[in-house]
Amino acid sequence: MRYEGVLTKMRTEITDKVQYYLIFEDDFINMNQLLGKTLSINFLRYQCLNCGLQKKIFRQGYCYDCFNSIPQAGDWVISPELSKAHLDEEDRDLEFEKRAQLQPHVVYLANSSDVKVGVTRRSQIPTRWIDQGAHEAIEIVEVPNRYLAGITEVALKSHVSDKTNWRKMLTNDVLDLDLAEIRENLKQYIPEEAREYYLANNKETEIEFPVLEFPKKIKTLNLGKTPFYEGVLKGIKGQYLLFEDGTVFNVRGHEGFVIELQVK
Incomplete structure (x- = not known):
């Protein structure tokens, strides 16, 4: 073939x-x-x-x-805290940025090699976790725009990594962790603007790869x-x-x- x-x-x-x-x-x-x-x-x-x-x-x-020109590759894509559509401010294409940024976003914990914090649109769960090779993941907050997700991630990554060790992930050198307990321990570091969106009862999603x-x-x-x-x-x-x-x-x-x- x-x-x-x-x-x-x-x-x-x-x-x-x-x-x-x-x-x-x-x-x-x-x-x-x-x-x-x-x-x-x-x-x-x-x-x-x-x-x-x-x-x-x-x-x-x-x-x-x-x-270097299209809105799909703006800095806010990699760094959500740079999002400005909620302020009606344009980066490259305001209408595109409003569609992408002004929708529900989730800050989550994923365990691919060790626990990490990340951001994705609600519509991209569990796709985002699969793409990162996470065998378990859990939501922390669900907020109404990308900016709030970004500042939450920035606050939490002072206490937990935001990177995946892809070599450990691919050799399956991983441990099962209690992500709900880790989430609870991180709750105190969530910025005040996002605290009302904390998800206390979501369960871990487990993922098995072929x-x-x-x-x-x-x-x-x-x-x-x-x-x-x-x-x-x-x-x-x-x-x-x-x-x-x-x-x-x-x-x-x-x-x-x-x-x-x-x-x-």
């Missing part, structure tokens, strides 16, 4: 185990069905996810010009440096494909790369 298309992050749905789908323009693949099979990945060219031109990808699937075998040592595949790779797929976690020889491939990190994928 042969497929060709531009990479975007895998779509997911949560069942007993997470189901992963690689979506191309004219086709899609249920990646779970490829576990145990030999895959070859051949990098063909770049294609910016915004302008569609064959220009080198700079970041997040966008070429340099698009990344992995036949976790790698013991990891080597990353960068298609910009190594344009061809072949190996046996042993698992999928977060947005990573895990191969038998310890190679891991970050699909989301290669958004905007046009590839040929063959299943043997």
Whole structure:
């Protein structure tokens, strides 16, 4: 079987185990069905996810010009505390920013390698947790806009990490933690503006990933440096494909790369 298309992050749905789908323009693949099979990945060219031109990808699937101009790549995306739509202030496109920022957001705890705090839109749960490779997660607050979520995250990350150790996550070097207890301990640090939105009764969400075998040592595949790779797929976690020889491939990190994928 042969497929060709531009990479975007895998779509997911949560069942007993997470189901992963690689979506191309004219086709899609249920990646779970490829576990145990030999895959070859051949990098063909770049294609910016915004302008569609064959220009080198700079970041997040966008070429340099698009990344520095489109509202989807504004600083508030990575740093929610910089959001200003609630003040009616424009960054790059106020109407877009209002749609994205002025909707319910959640500050959460996720355990991928160790406990971390993060922010996402309510509509992106549990997708965000799956993308981070979290085997358990819990909400802390649900607030009406991105700014309130951002300042809450900033306050809490003085007491708990906001980073994932992706190597530990991919080797499954993780522990089960009592996230509800950690949430309760962090409650005192929530900014006053967000305290009324504290979620005291939400339960942990547990997530199981489709992995036949976790790698013991990891080597990353960068298609910009190594344009061809072949190996046996042993698992999928977060947005990573895990191969038998310890190679891991970050699909989301290669958004905007046009590839040929063959299943043997």
